[in-house]
Amino acid sequence: MNWKKFLIPIFASLIFSHAEAHVISIYKHPIEWTENRERLMREYSLEHYGREMTEIEPRAIVVHWTASATLESVFNTFYSESMEDGTLNVASHFVVDRDGRIYQLTPETGLNRHAIGYNWCAIGIENVGGVNGEEDLTDAQLAANVEIIRHMRAKHPTIEYVFGHYQQDAARESGLYLELVPDYYAEKIDPGAKFMRKLRKAFSKSSLKFFPE
Numbered sequence: 001m002n003w004k005k006f007l008i009p010i011f012a013s014l015i016f017s018h019a020e021a022h023v024i025s026i027y028k029h030p031i032e033w034t035e036n037r038e039r040l041m042r043e044y045s046l047e048h049y050g051r052e053m054t055e056i057e058p059r060a061i062v063v064h065w066t067a068s069a070t071l072e073s074v075f076n077t078f079y080s081e082s083m084e085d086g087t088l089n090v091a092s093h094f095v096v097d098r099d100g101r102i103y104q105l106t107p108e109t110g111l112n113r114h115a116i117g118y119n120w121c122a123i124g125i126e127n128v129g130g131v132n133g134e135e136d137l138t139d140a141q142l143a144a145n146v147e148i149i150r151h152m153r154a155k156h157p158t159i160e161y162v163f164g165h166y167q168q169d170a171a172r173e174s175g176l177y178l179e180l181v182p183d184y185y186a187e188k189i190d191p192g193a194k195f196m197r198k199l200r201k202a203f204s205k206s207s208l209k210f211f212p213e
């Protein structure tokens, strides 16, 4: 599948963030929101969160890496409504390419599946990289994550927490973890402690809450 076919409508949107008085470039690169995807999402949320949902009020941001080397492979994965391993309807709100370019795949208030226990309230940022667990995310990606988080916080003041996917257990302290299916859990290492350390440092003057490495 050639993802460039799905670039309609792709355009750079310059969004002025009042709180930070800076300009952030986000390339819209939407995954198709089909009736089937919506049905899958309602089924998923009913099973895992006890209610049918397609939208969220963001309370947290979860940072990931894709464990793949190219934007194209990430997009193809997310574009599929269901995957060969039976995983359904996985997606993240933002994907940051190696060069720091930001793509938004779904509205940030859409329910996406990216972090077990937190999807009902969390925005997901995926960073292209981390193949074989190598902590190789770039400085440009770090800067882009800072931009996204600042922009989202200004837009959604309900956001209080930022954590790496590997910090999913520590983040239960937030009280946001919710999962009704027993033993539904996957060990995670993304996006690496090094990246989260730098991200946390960038927000040292912010009231956003991070978790120990």
Ligand SMILES: [Zn+2]
Binding pocket: 063, 064, 065, 114, 165, 188, 190
């Ligand atoms: Zn992850």
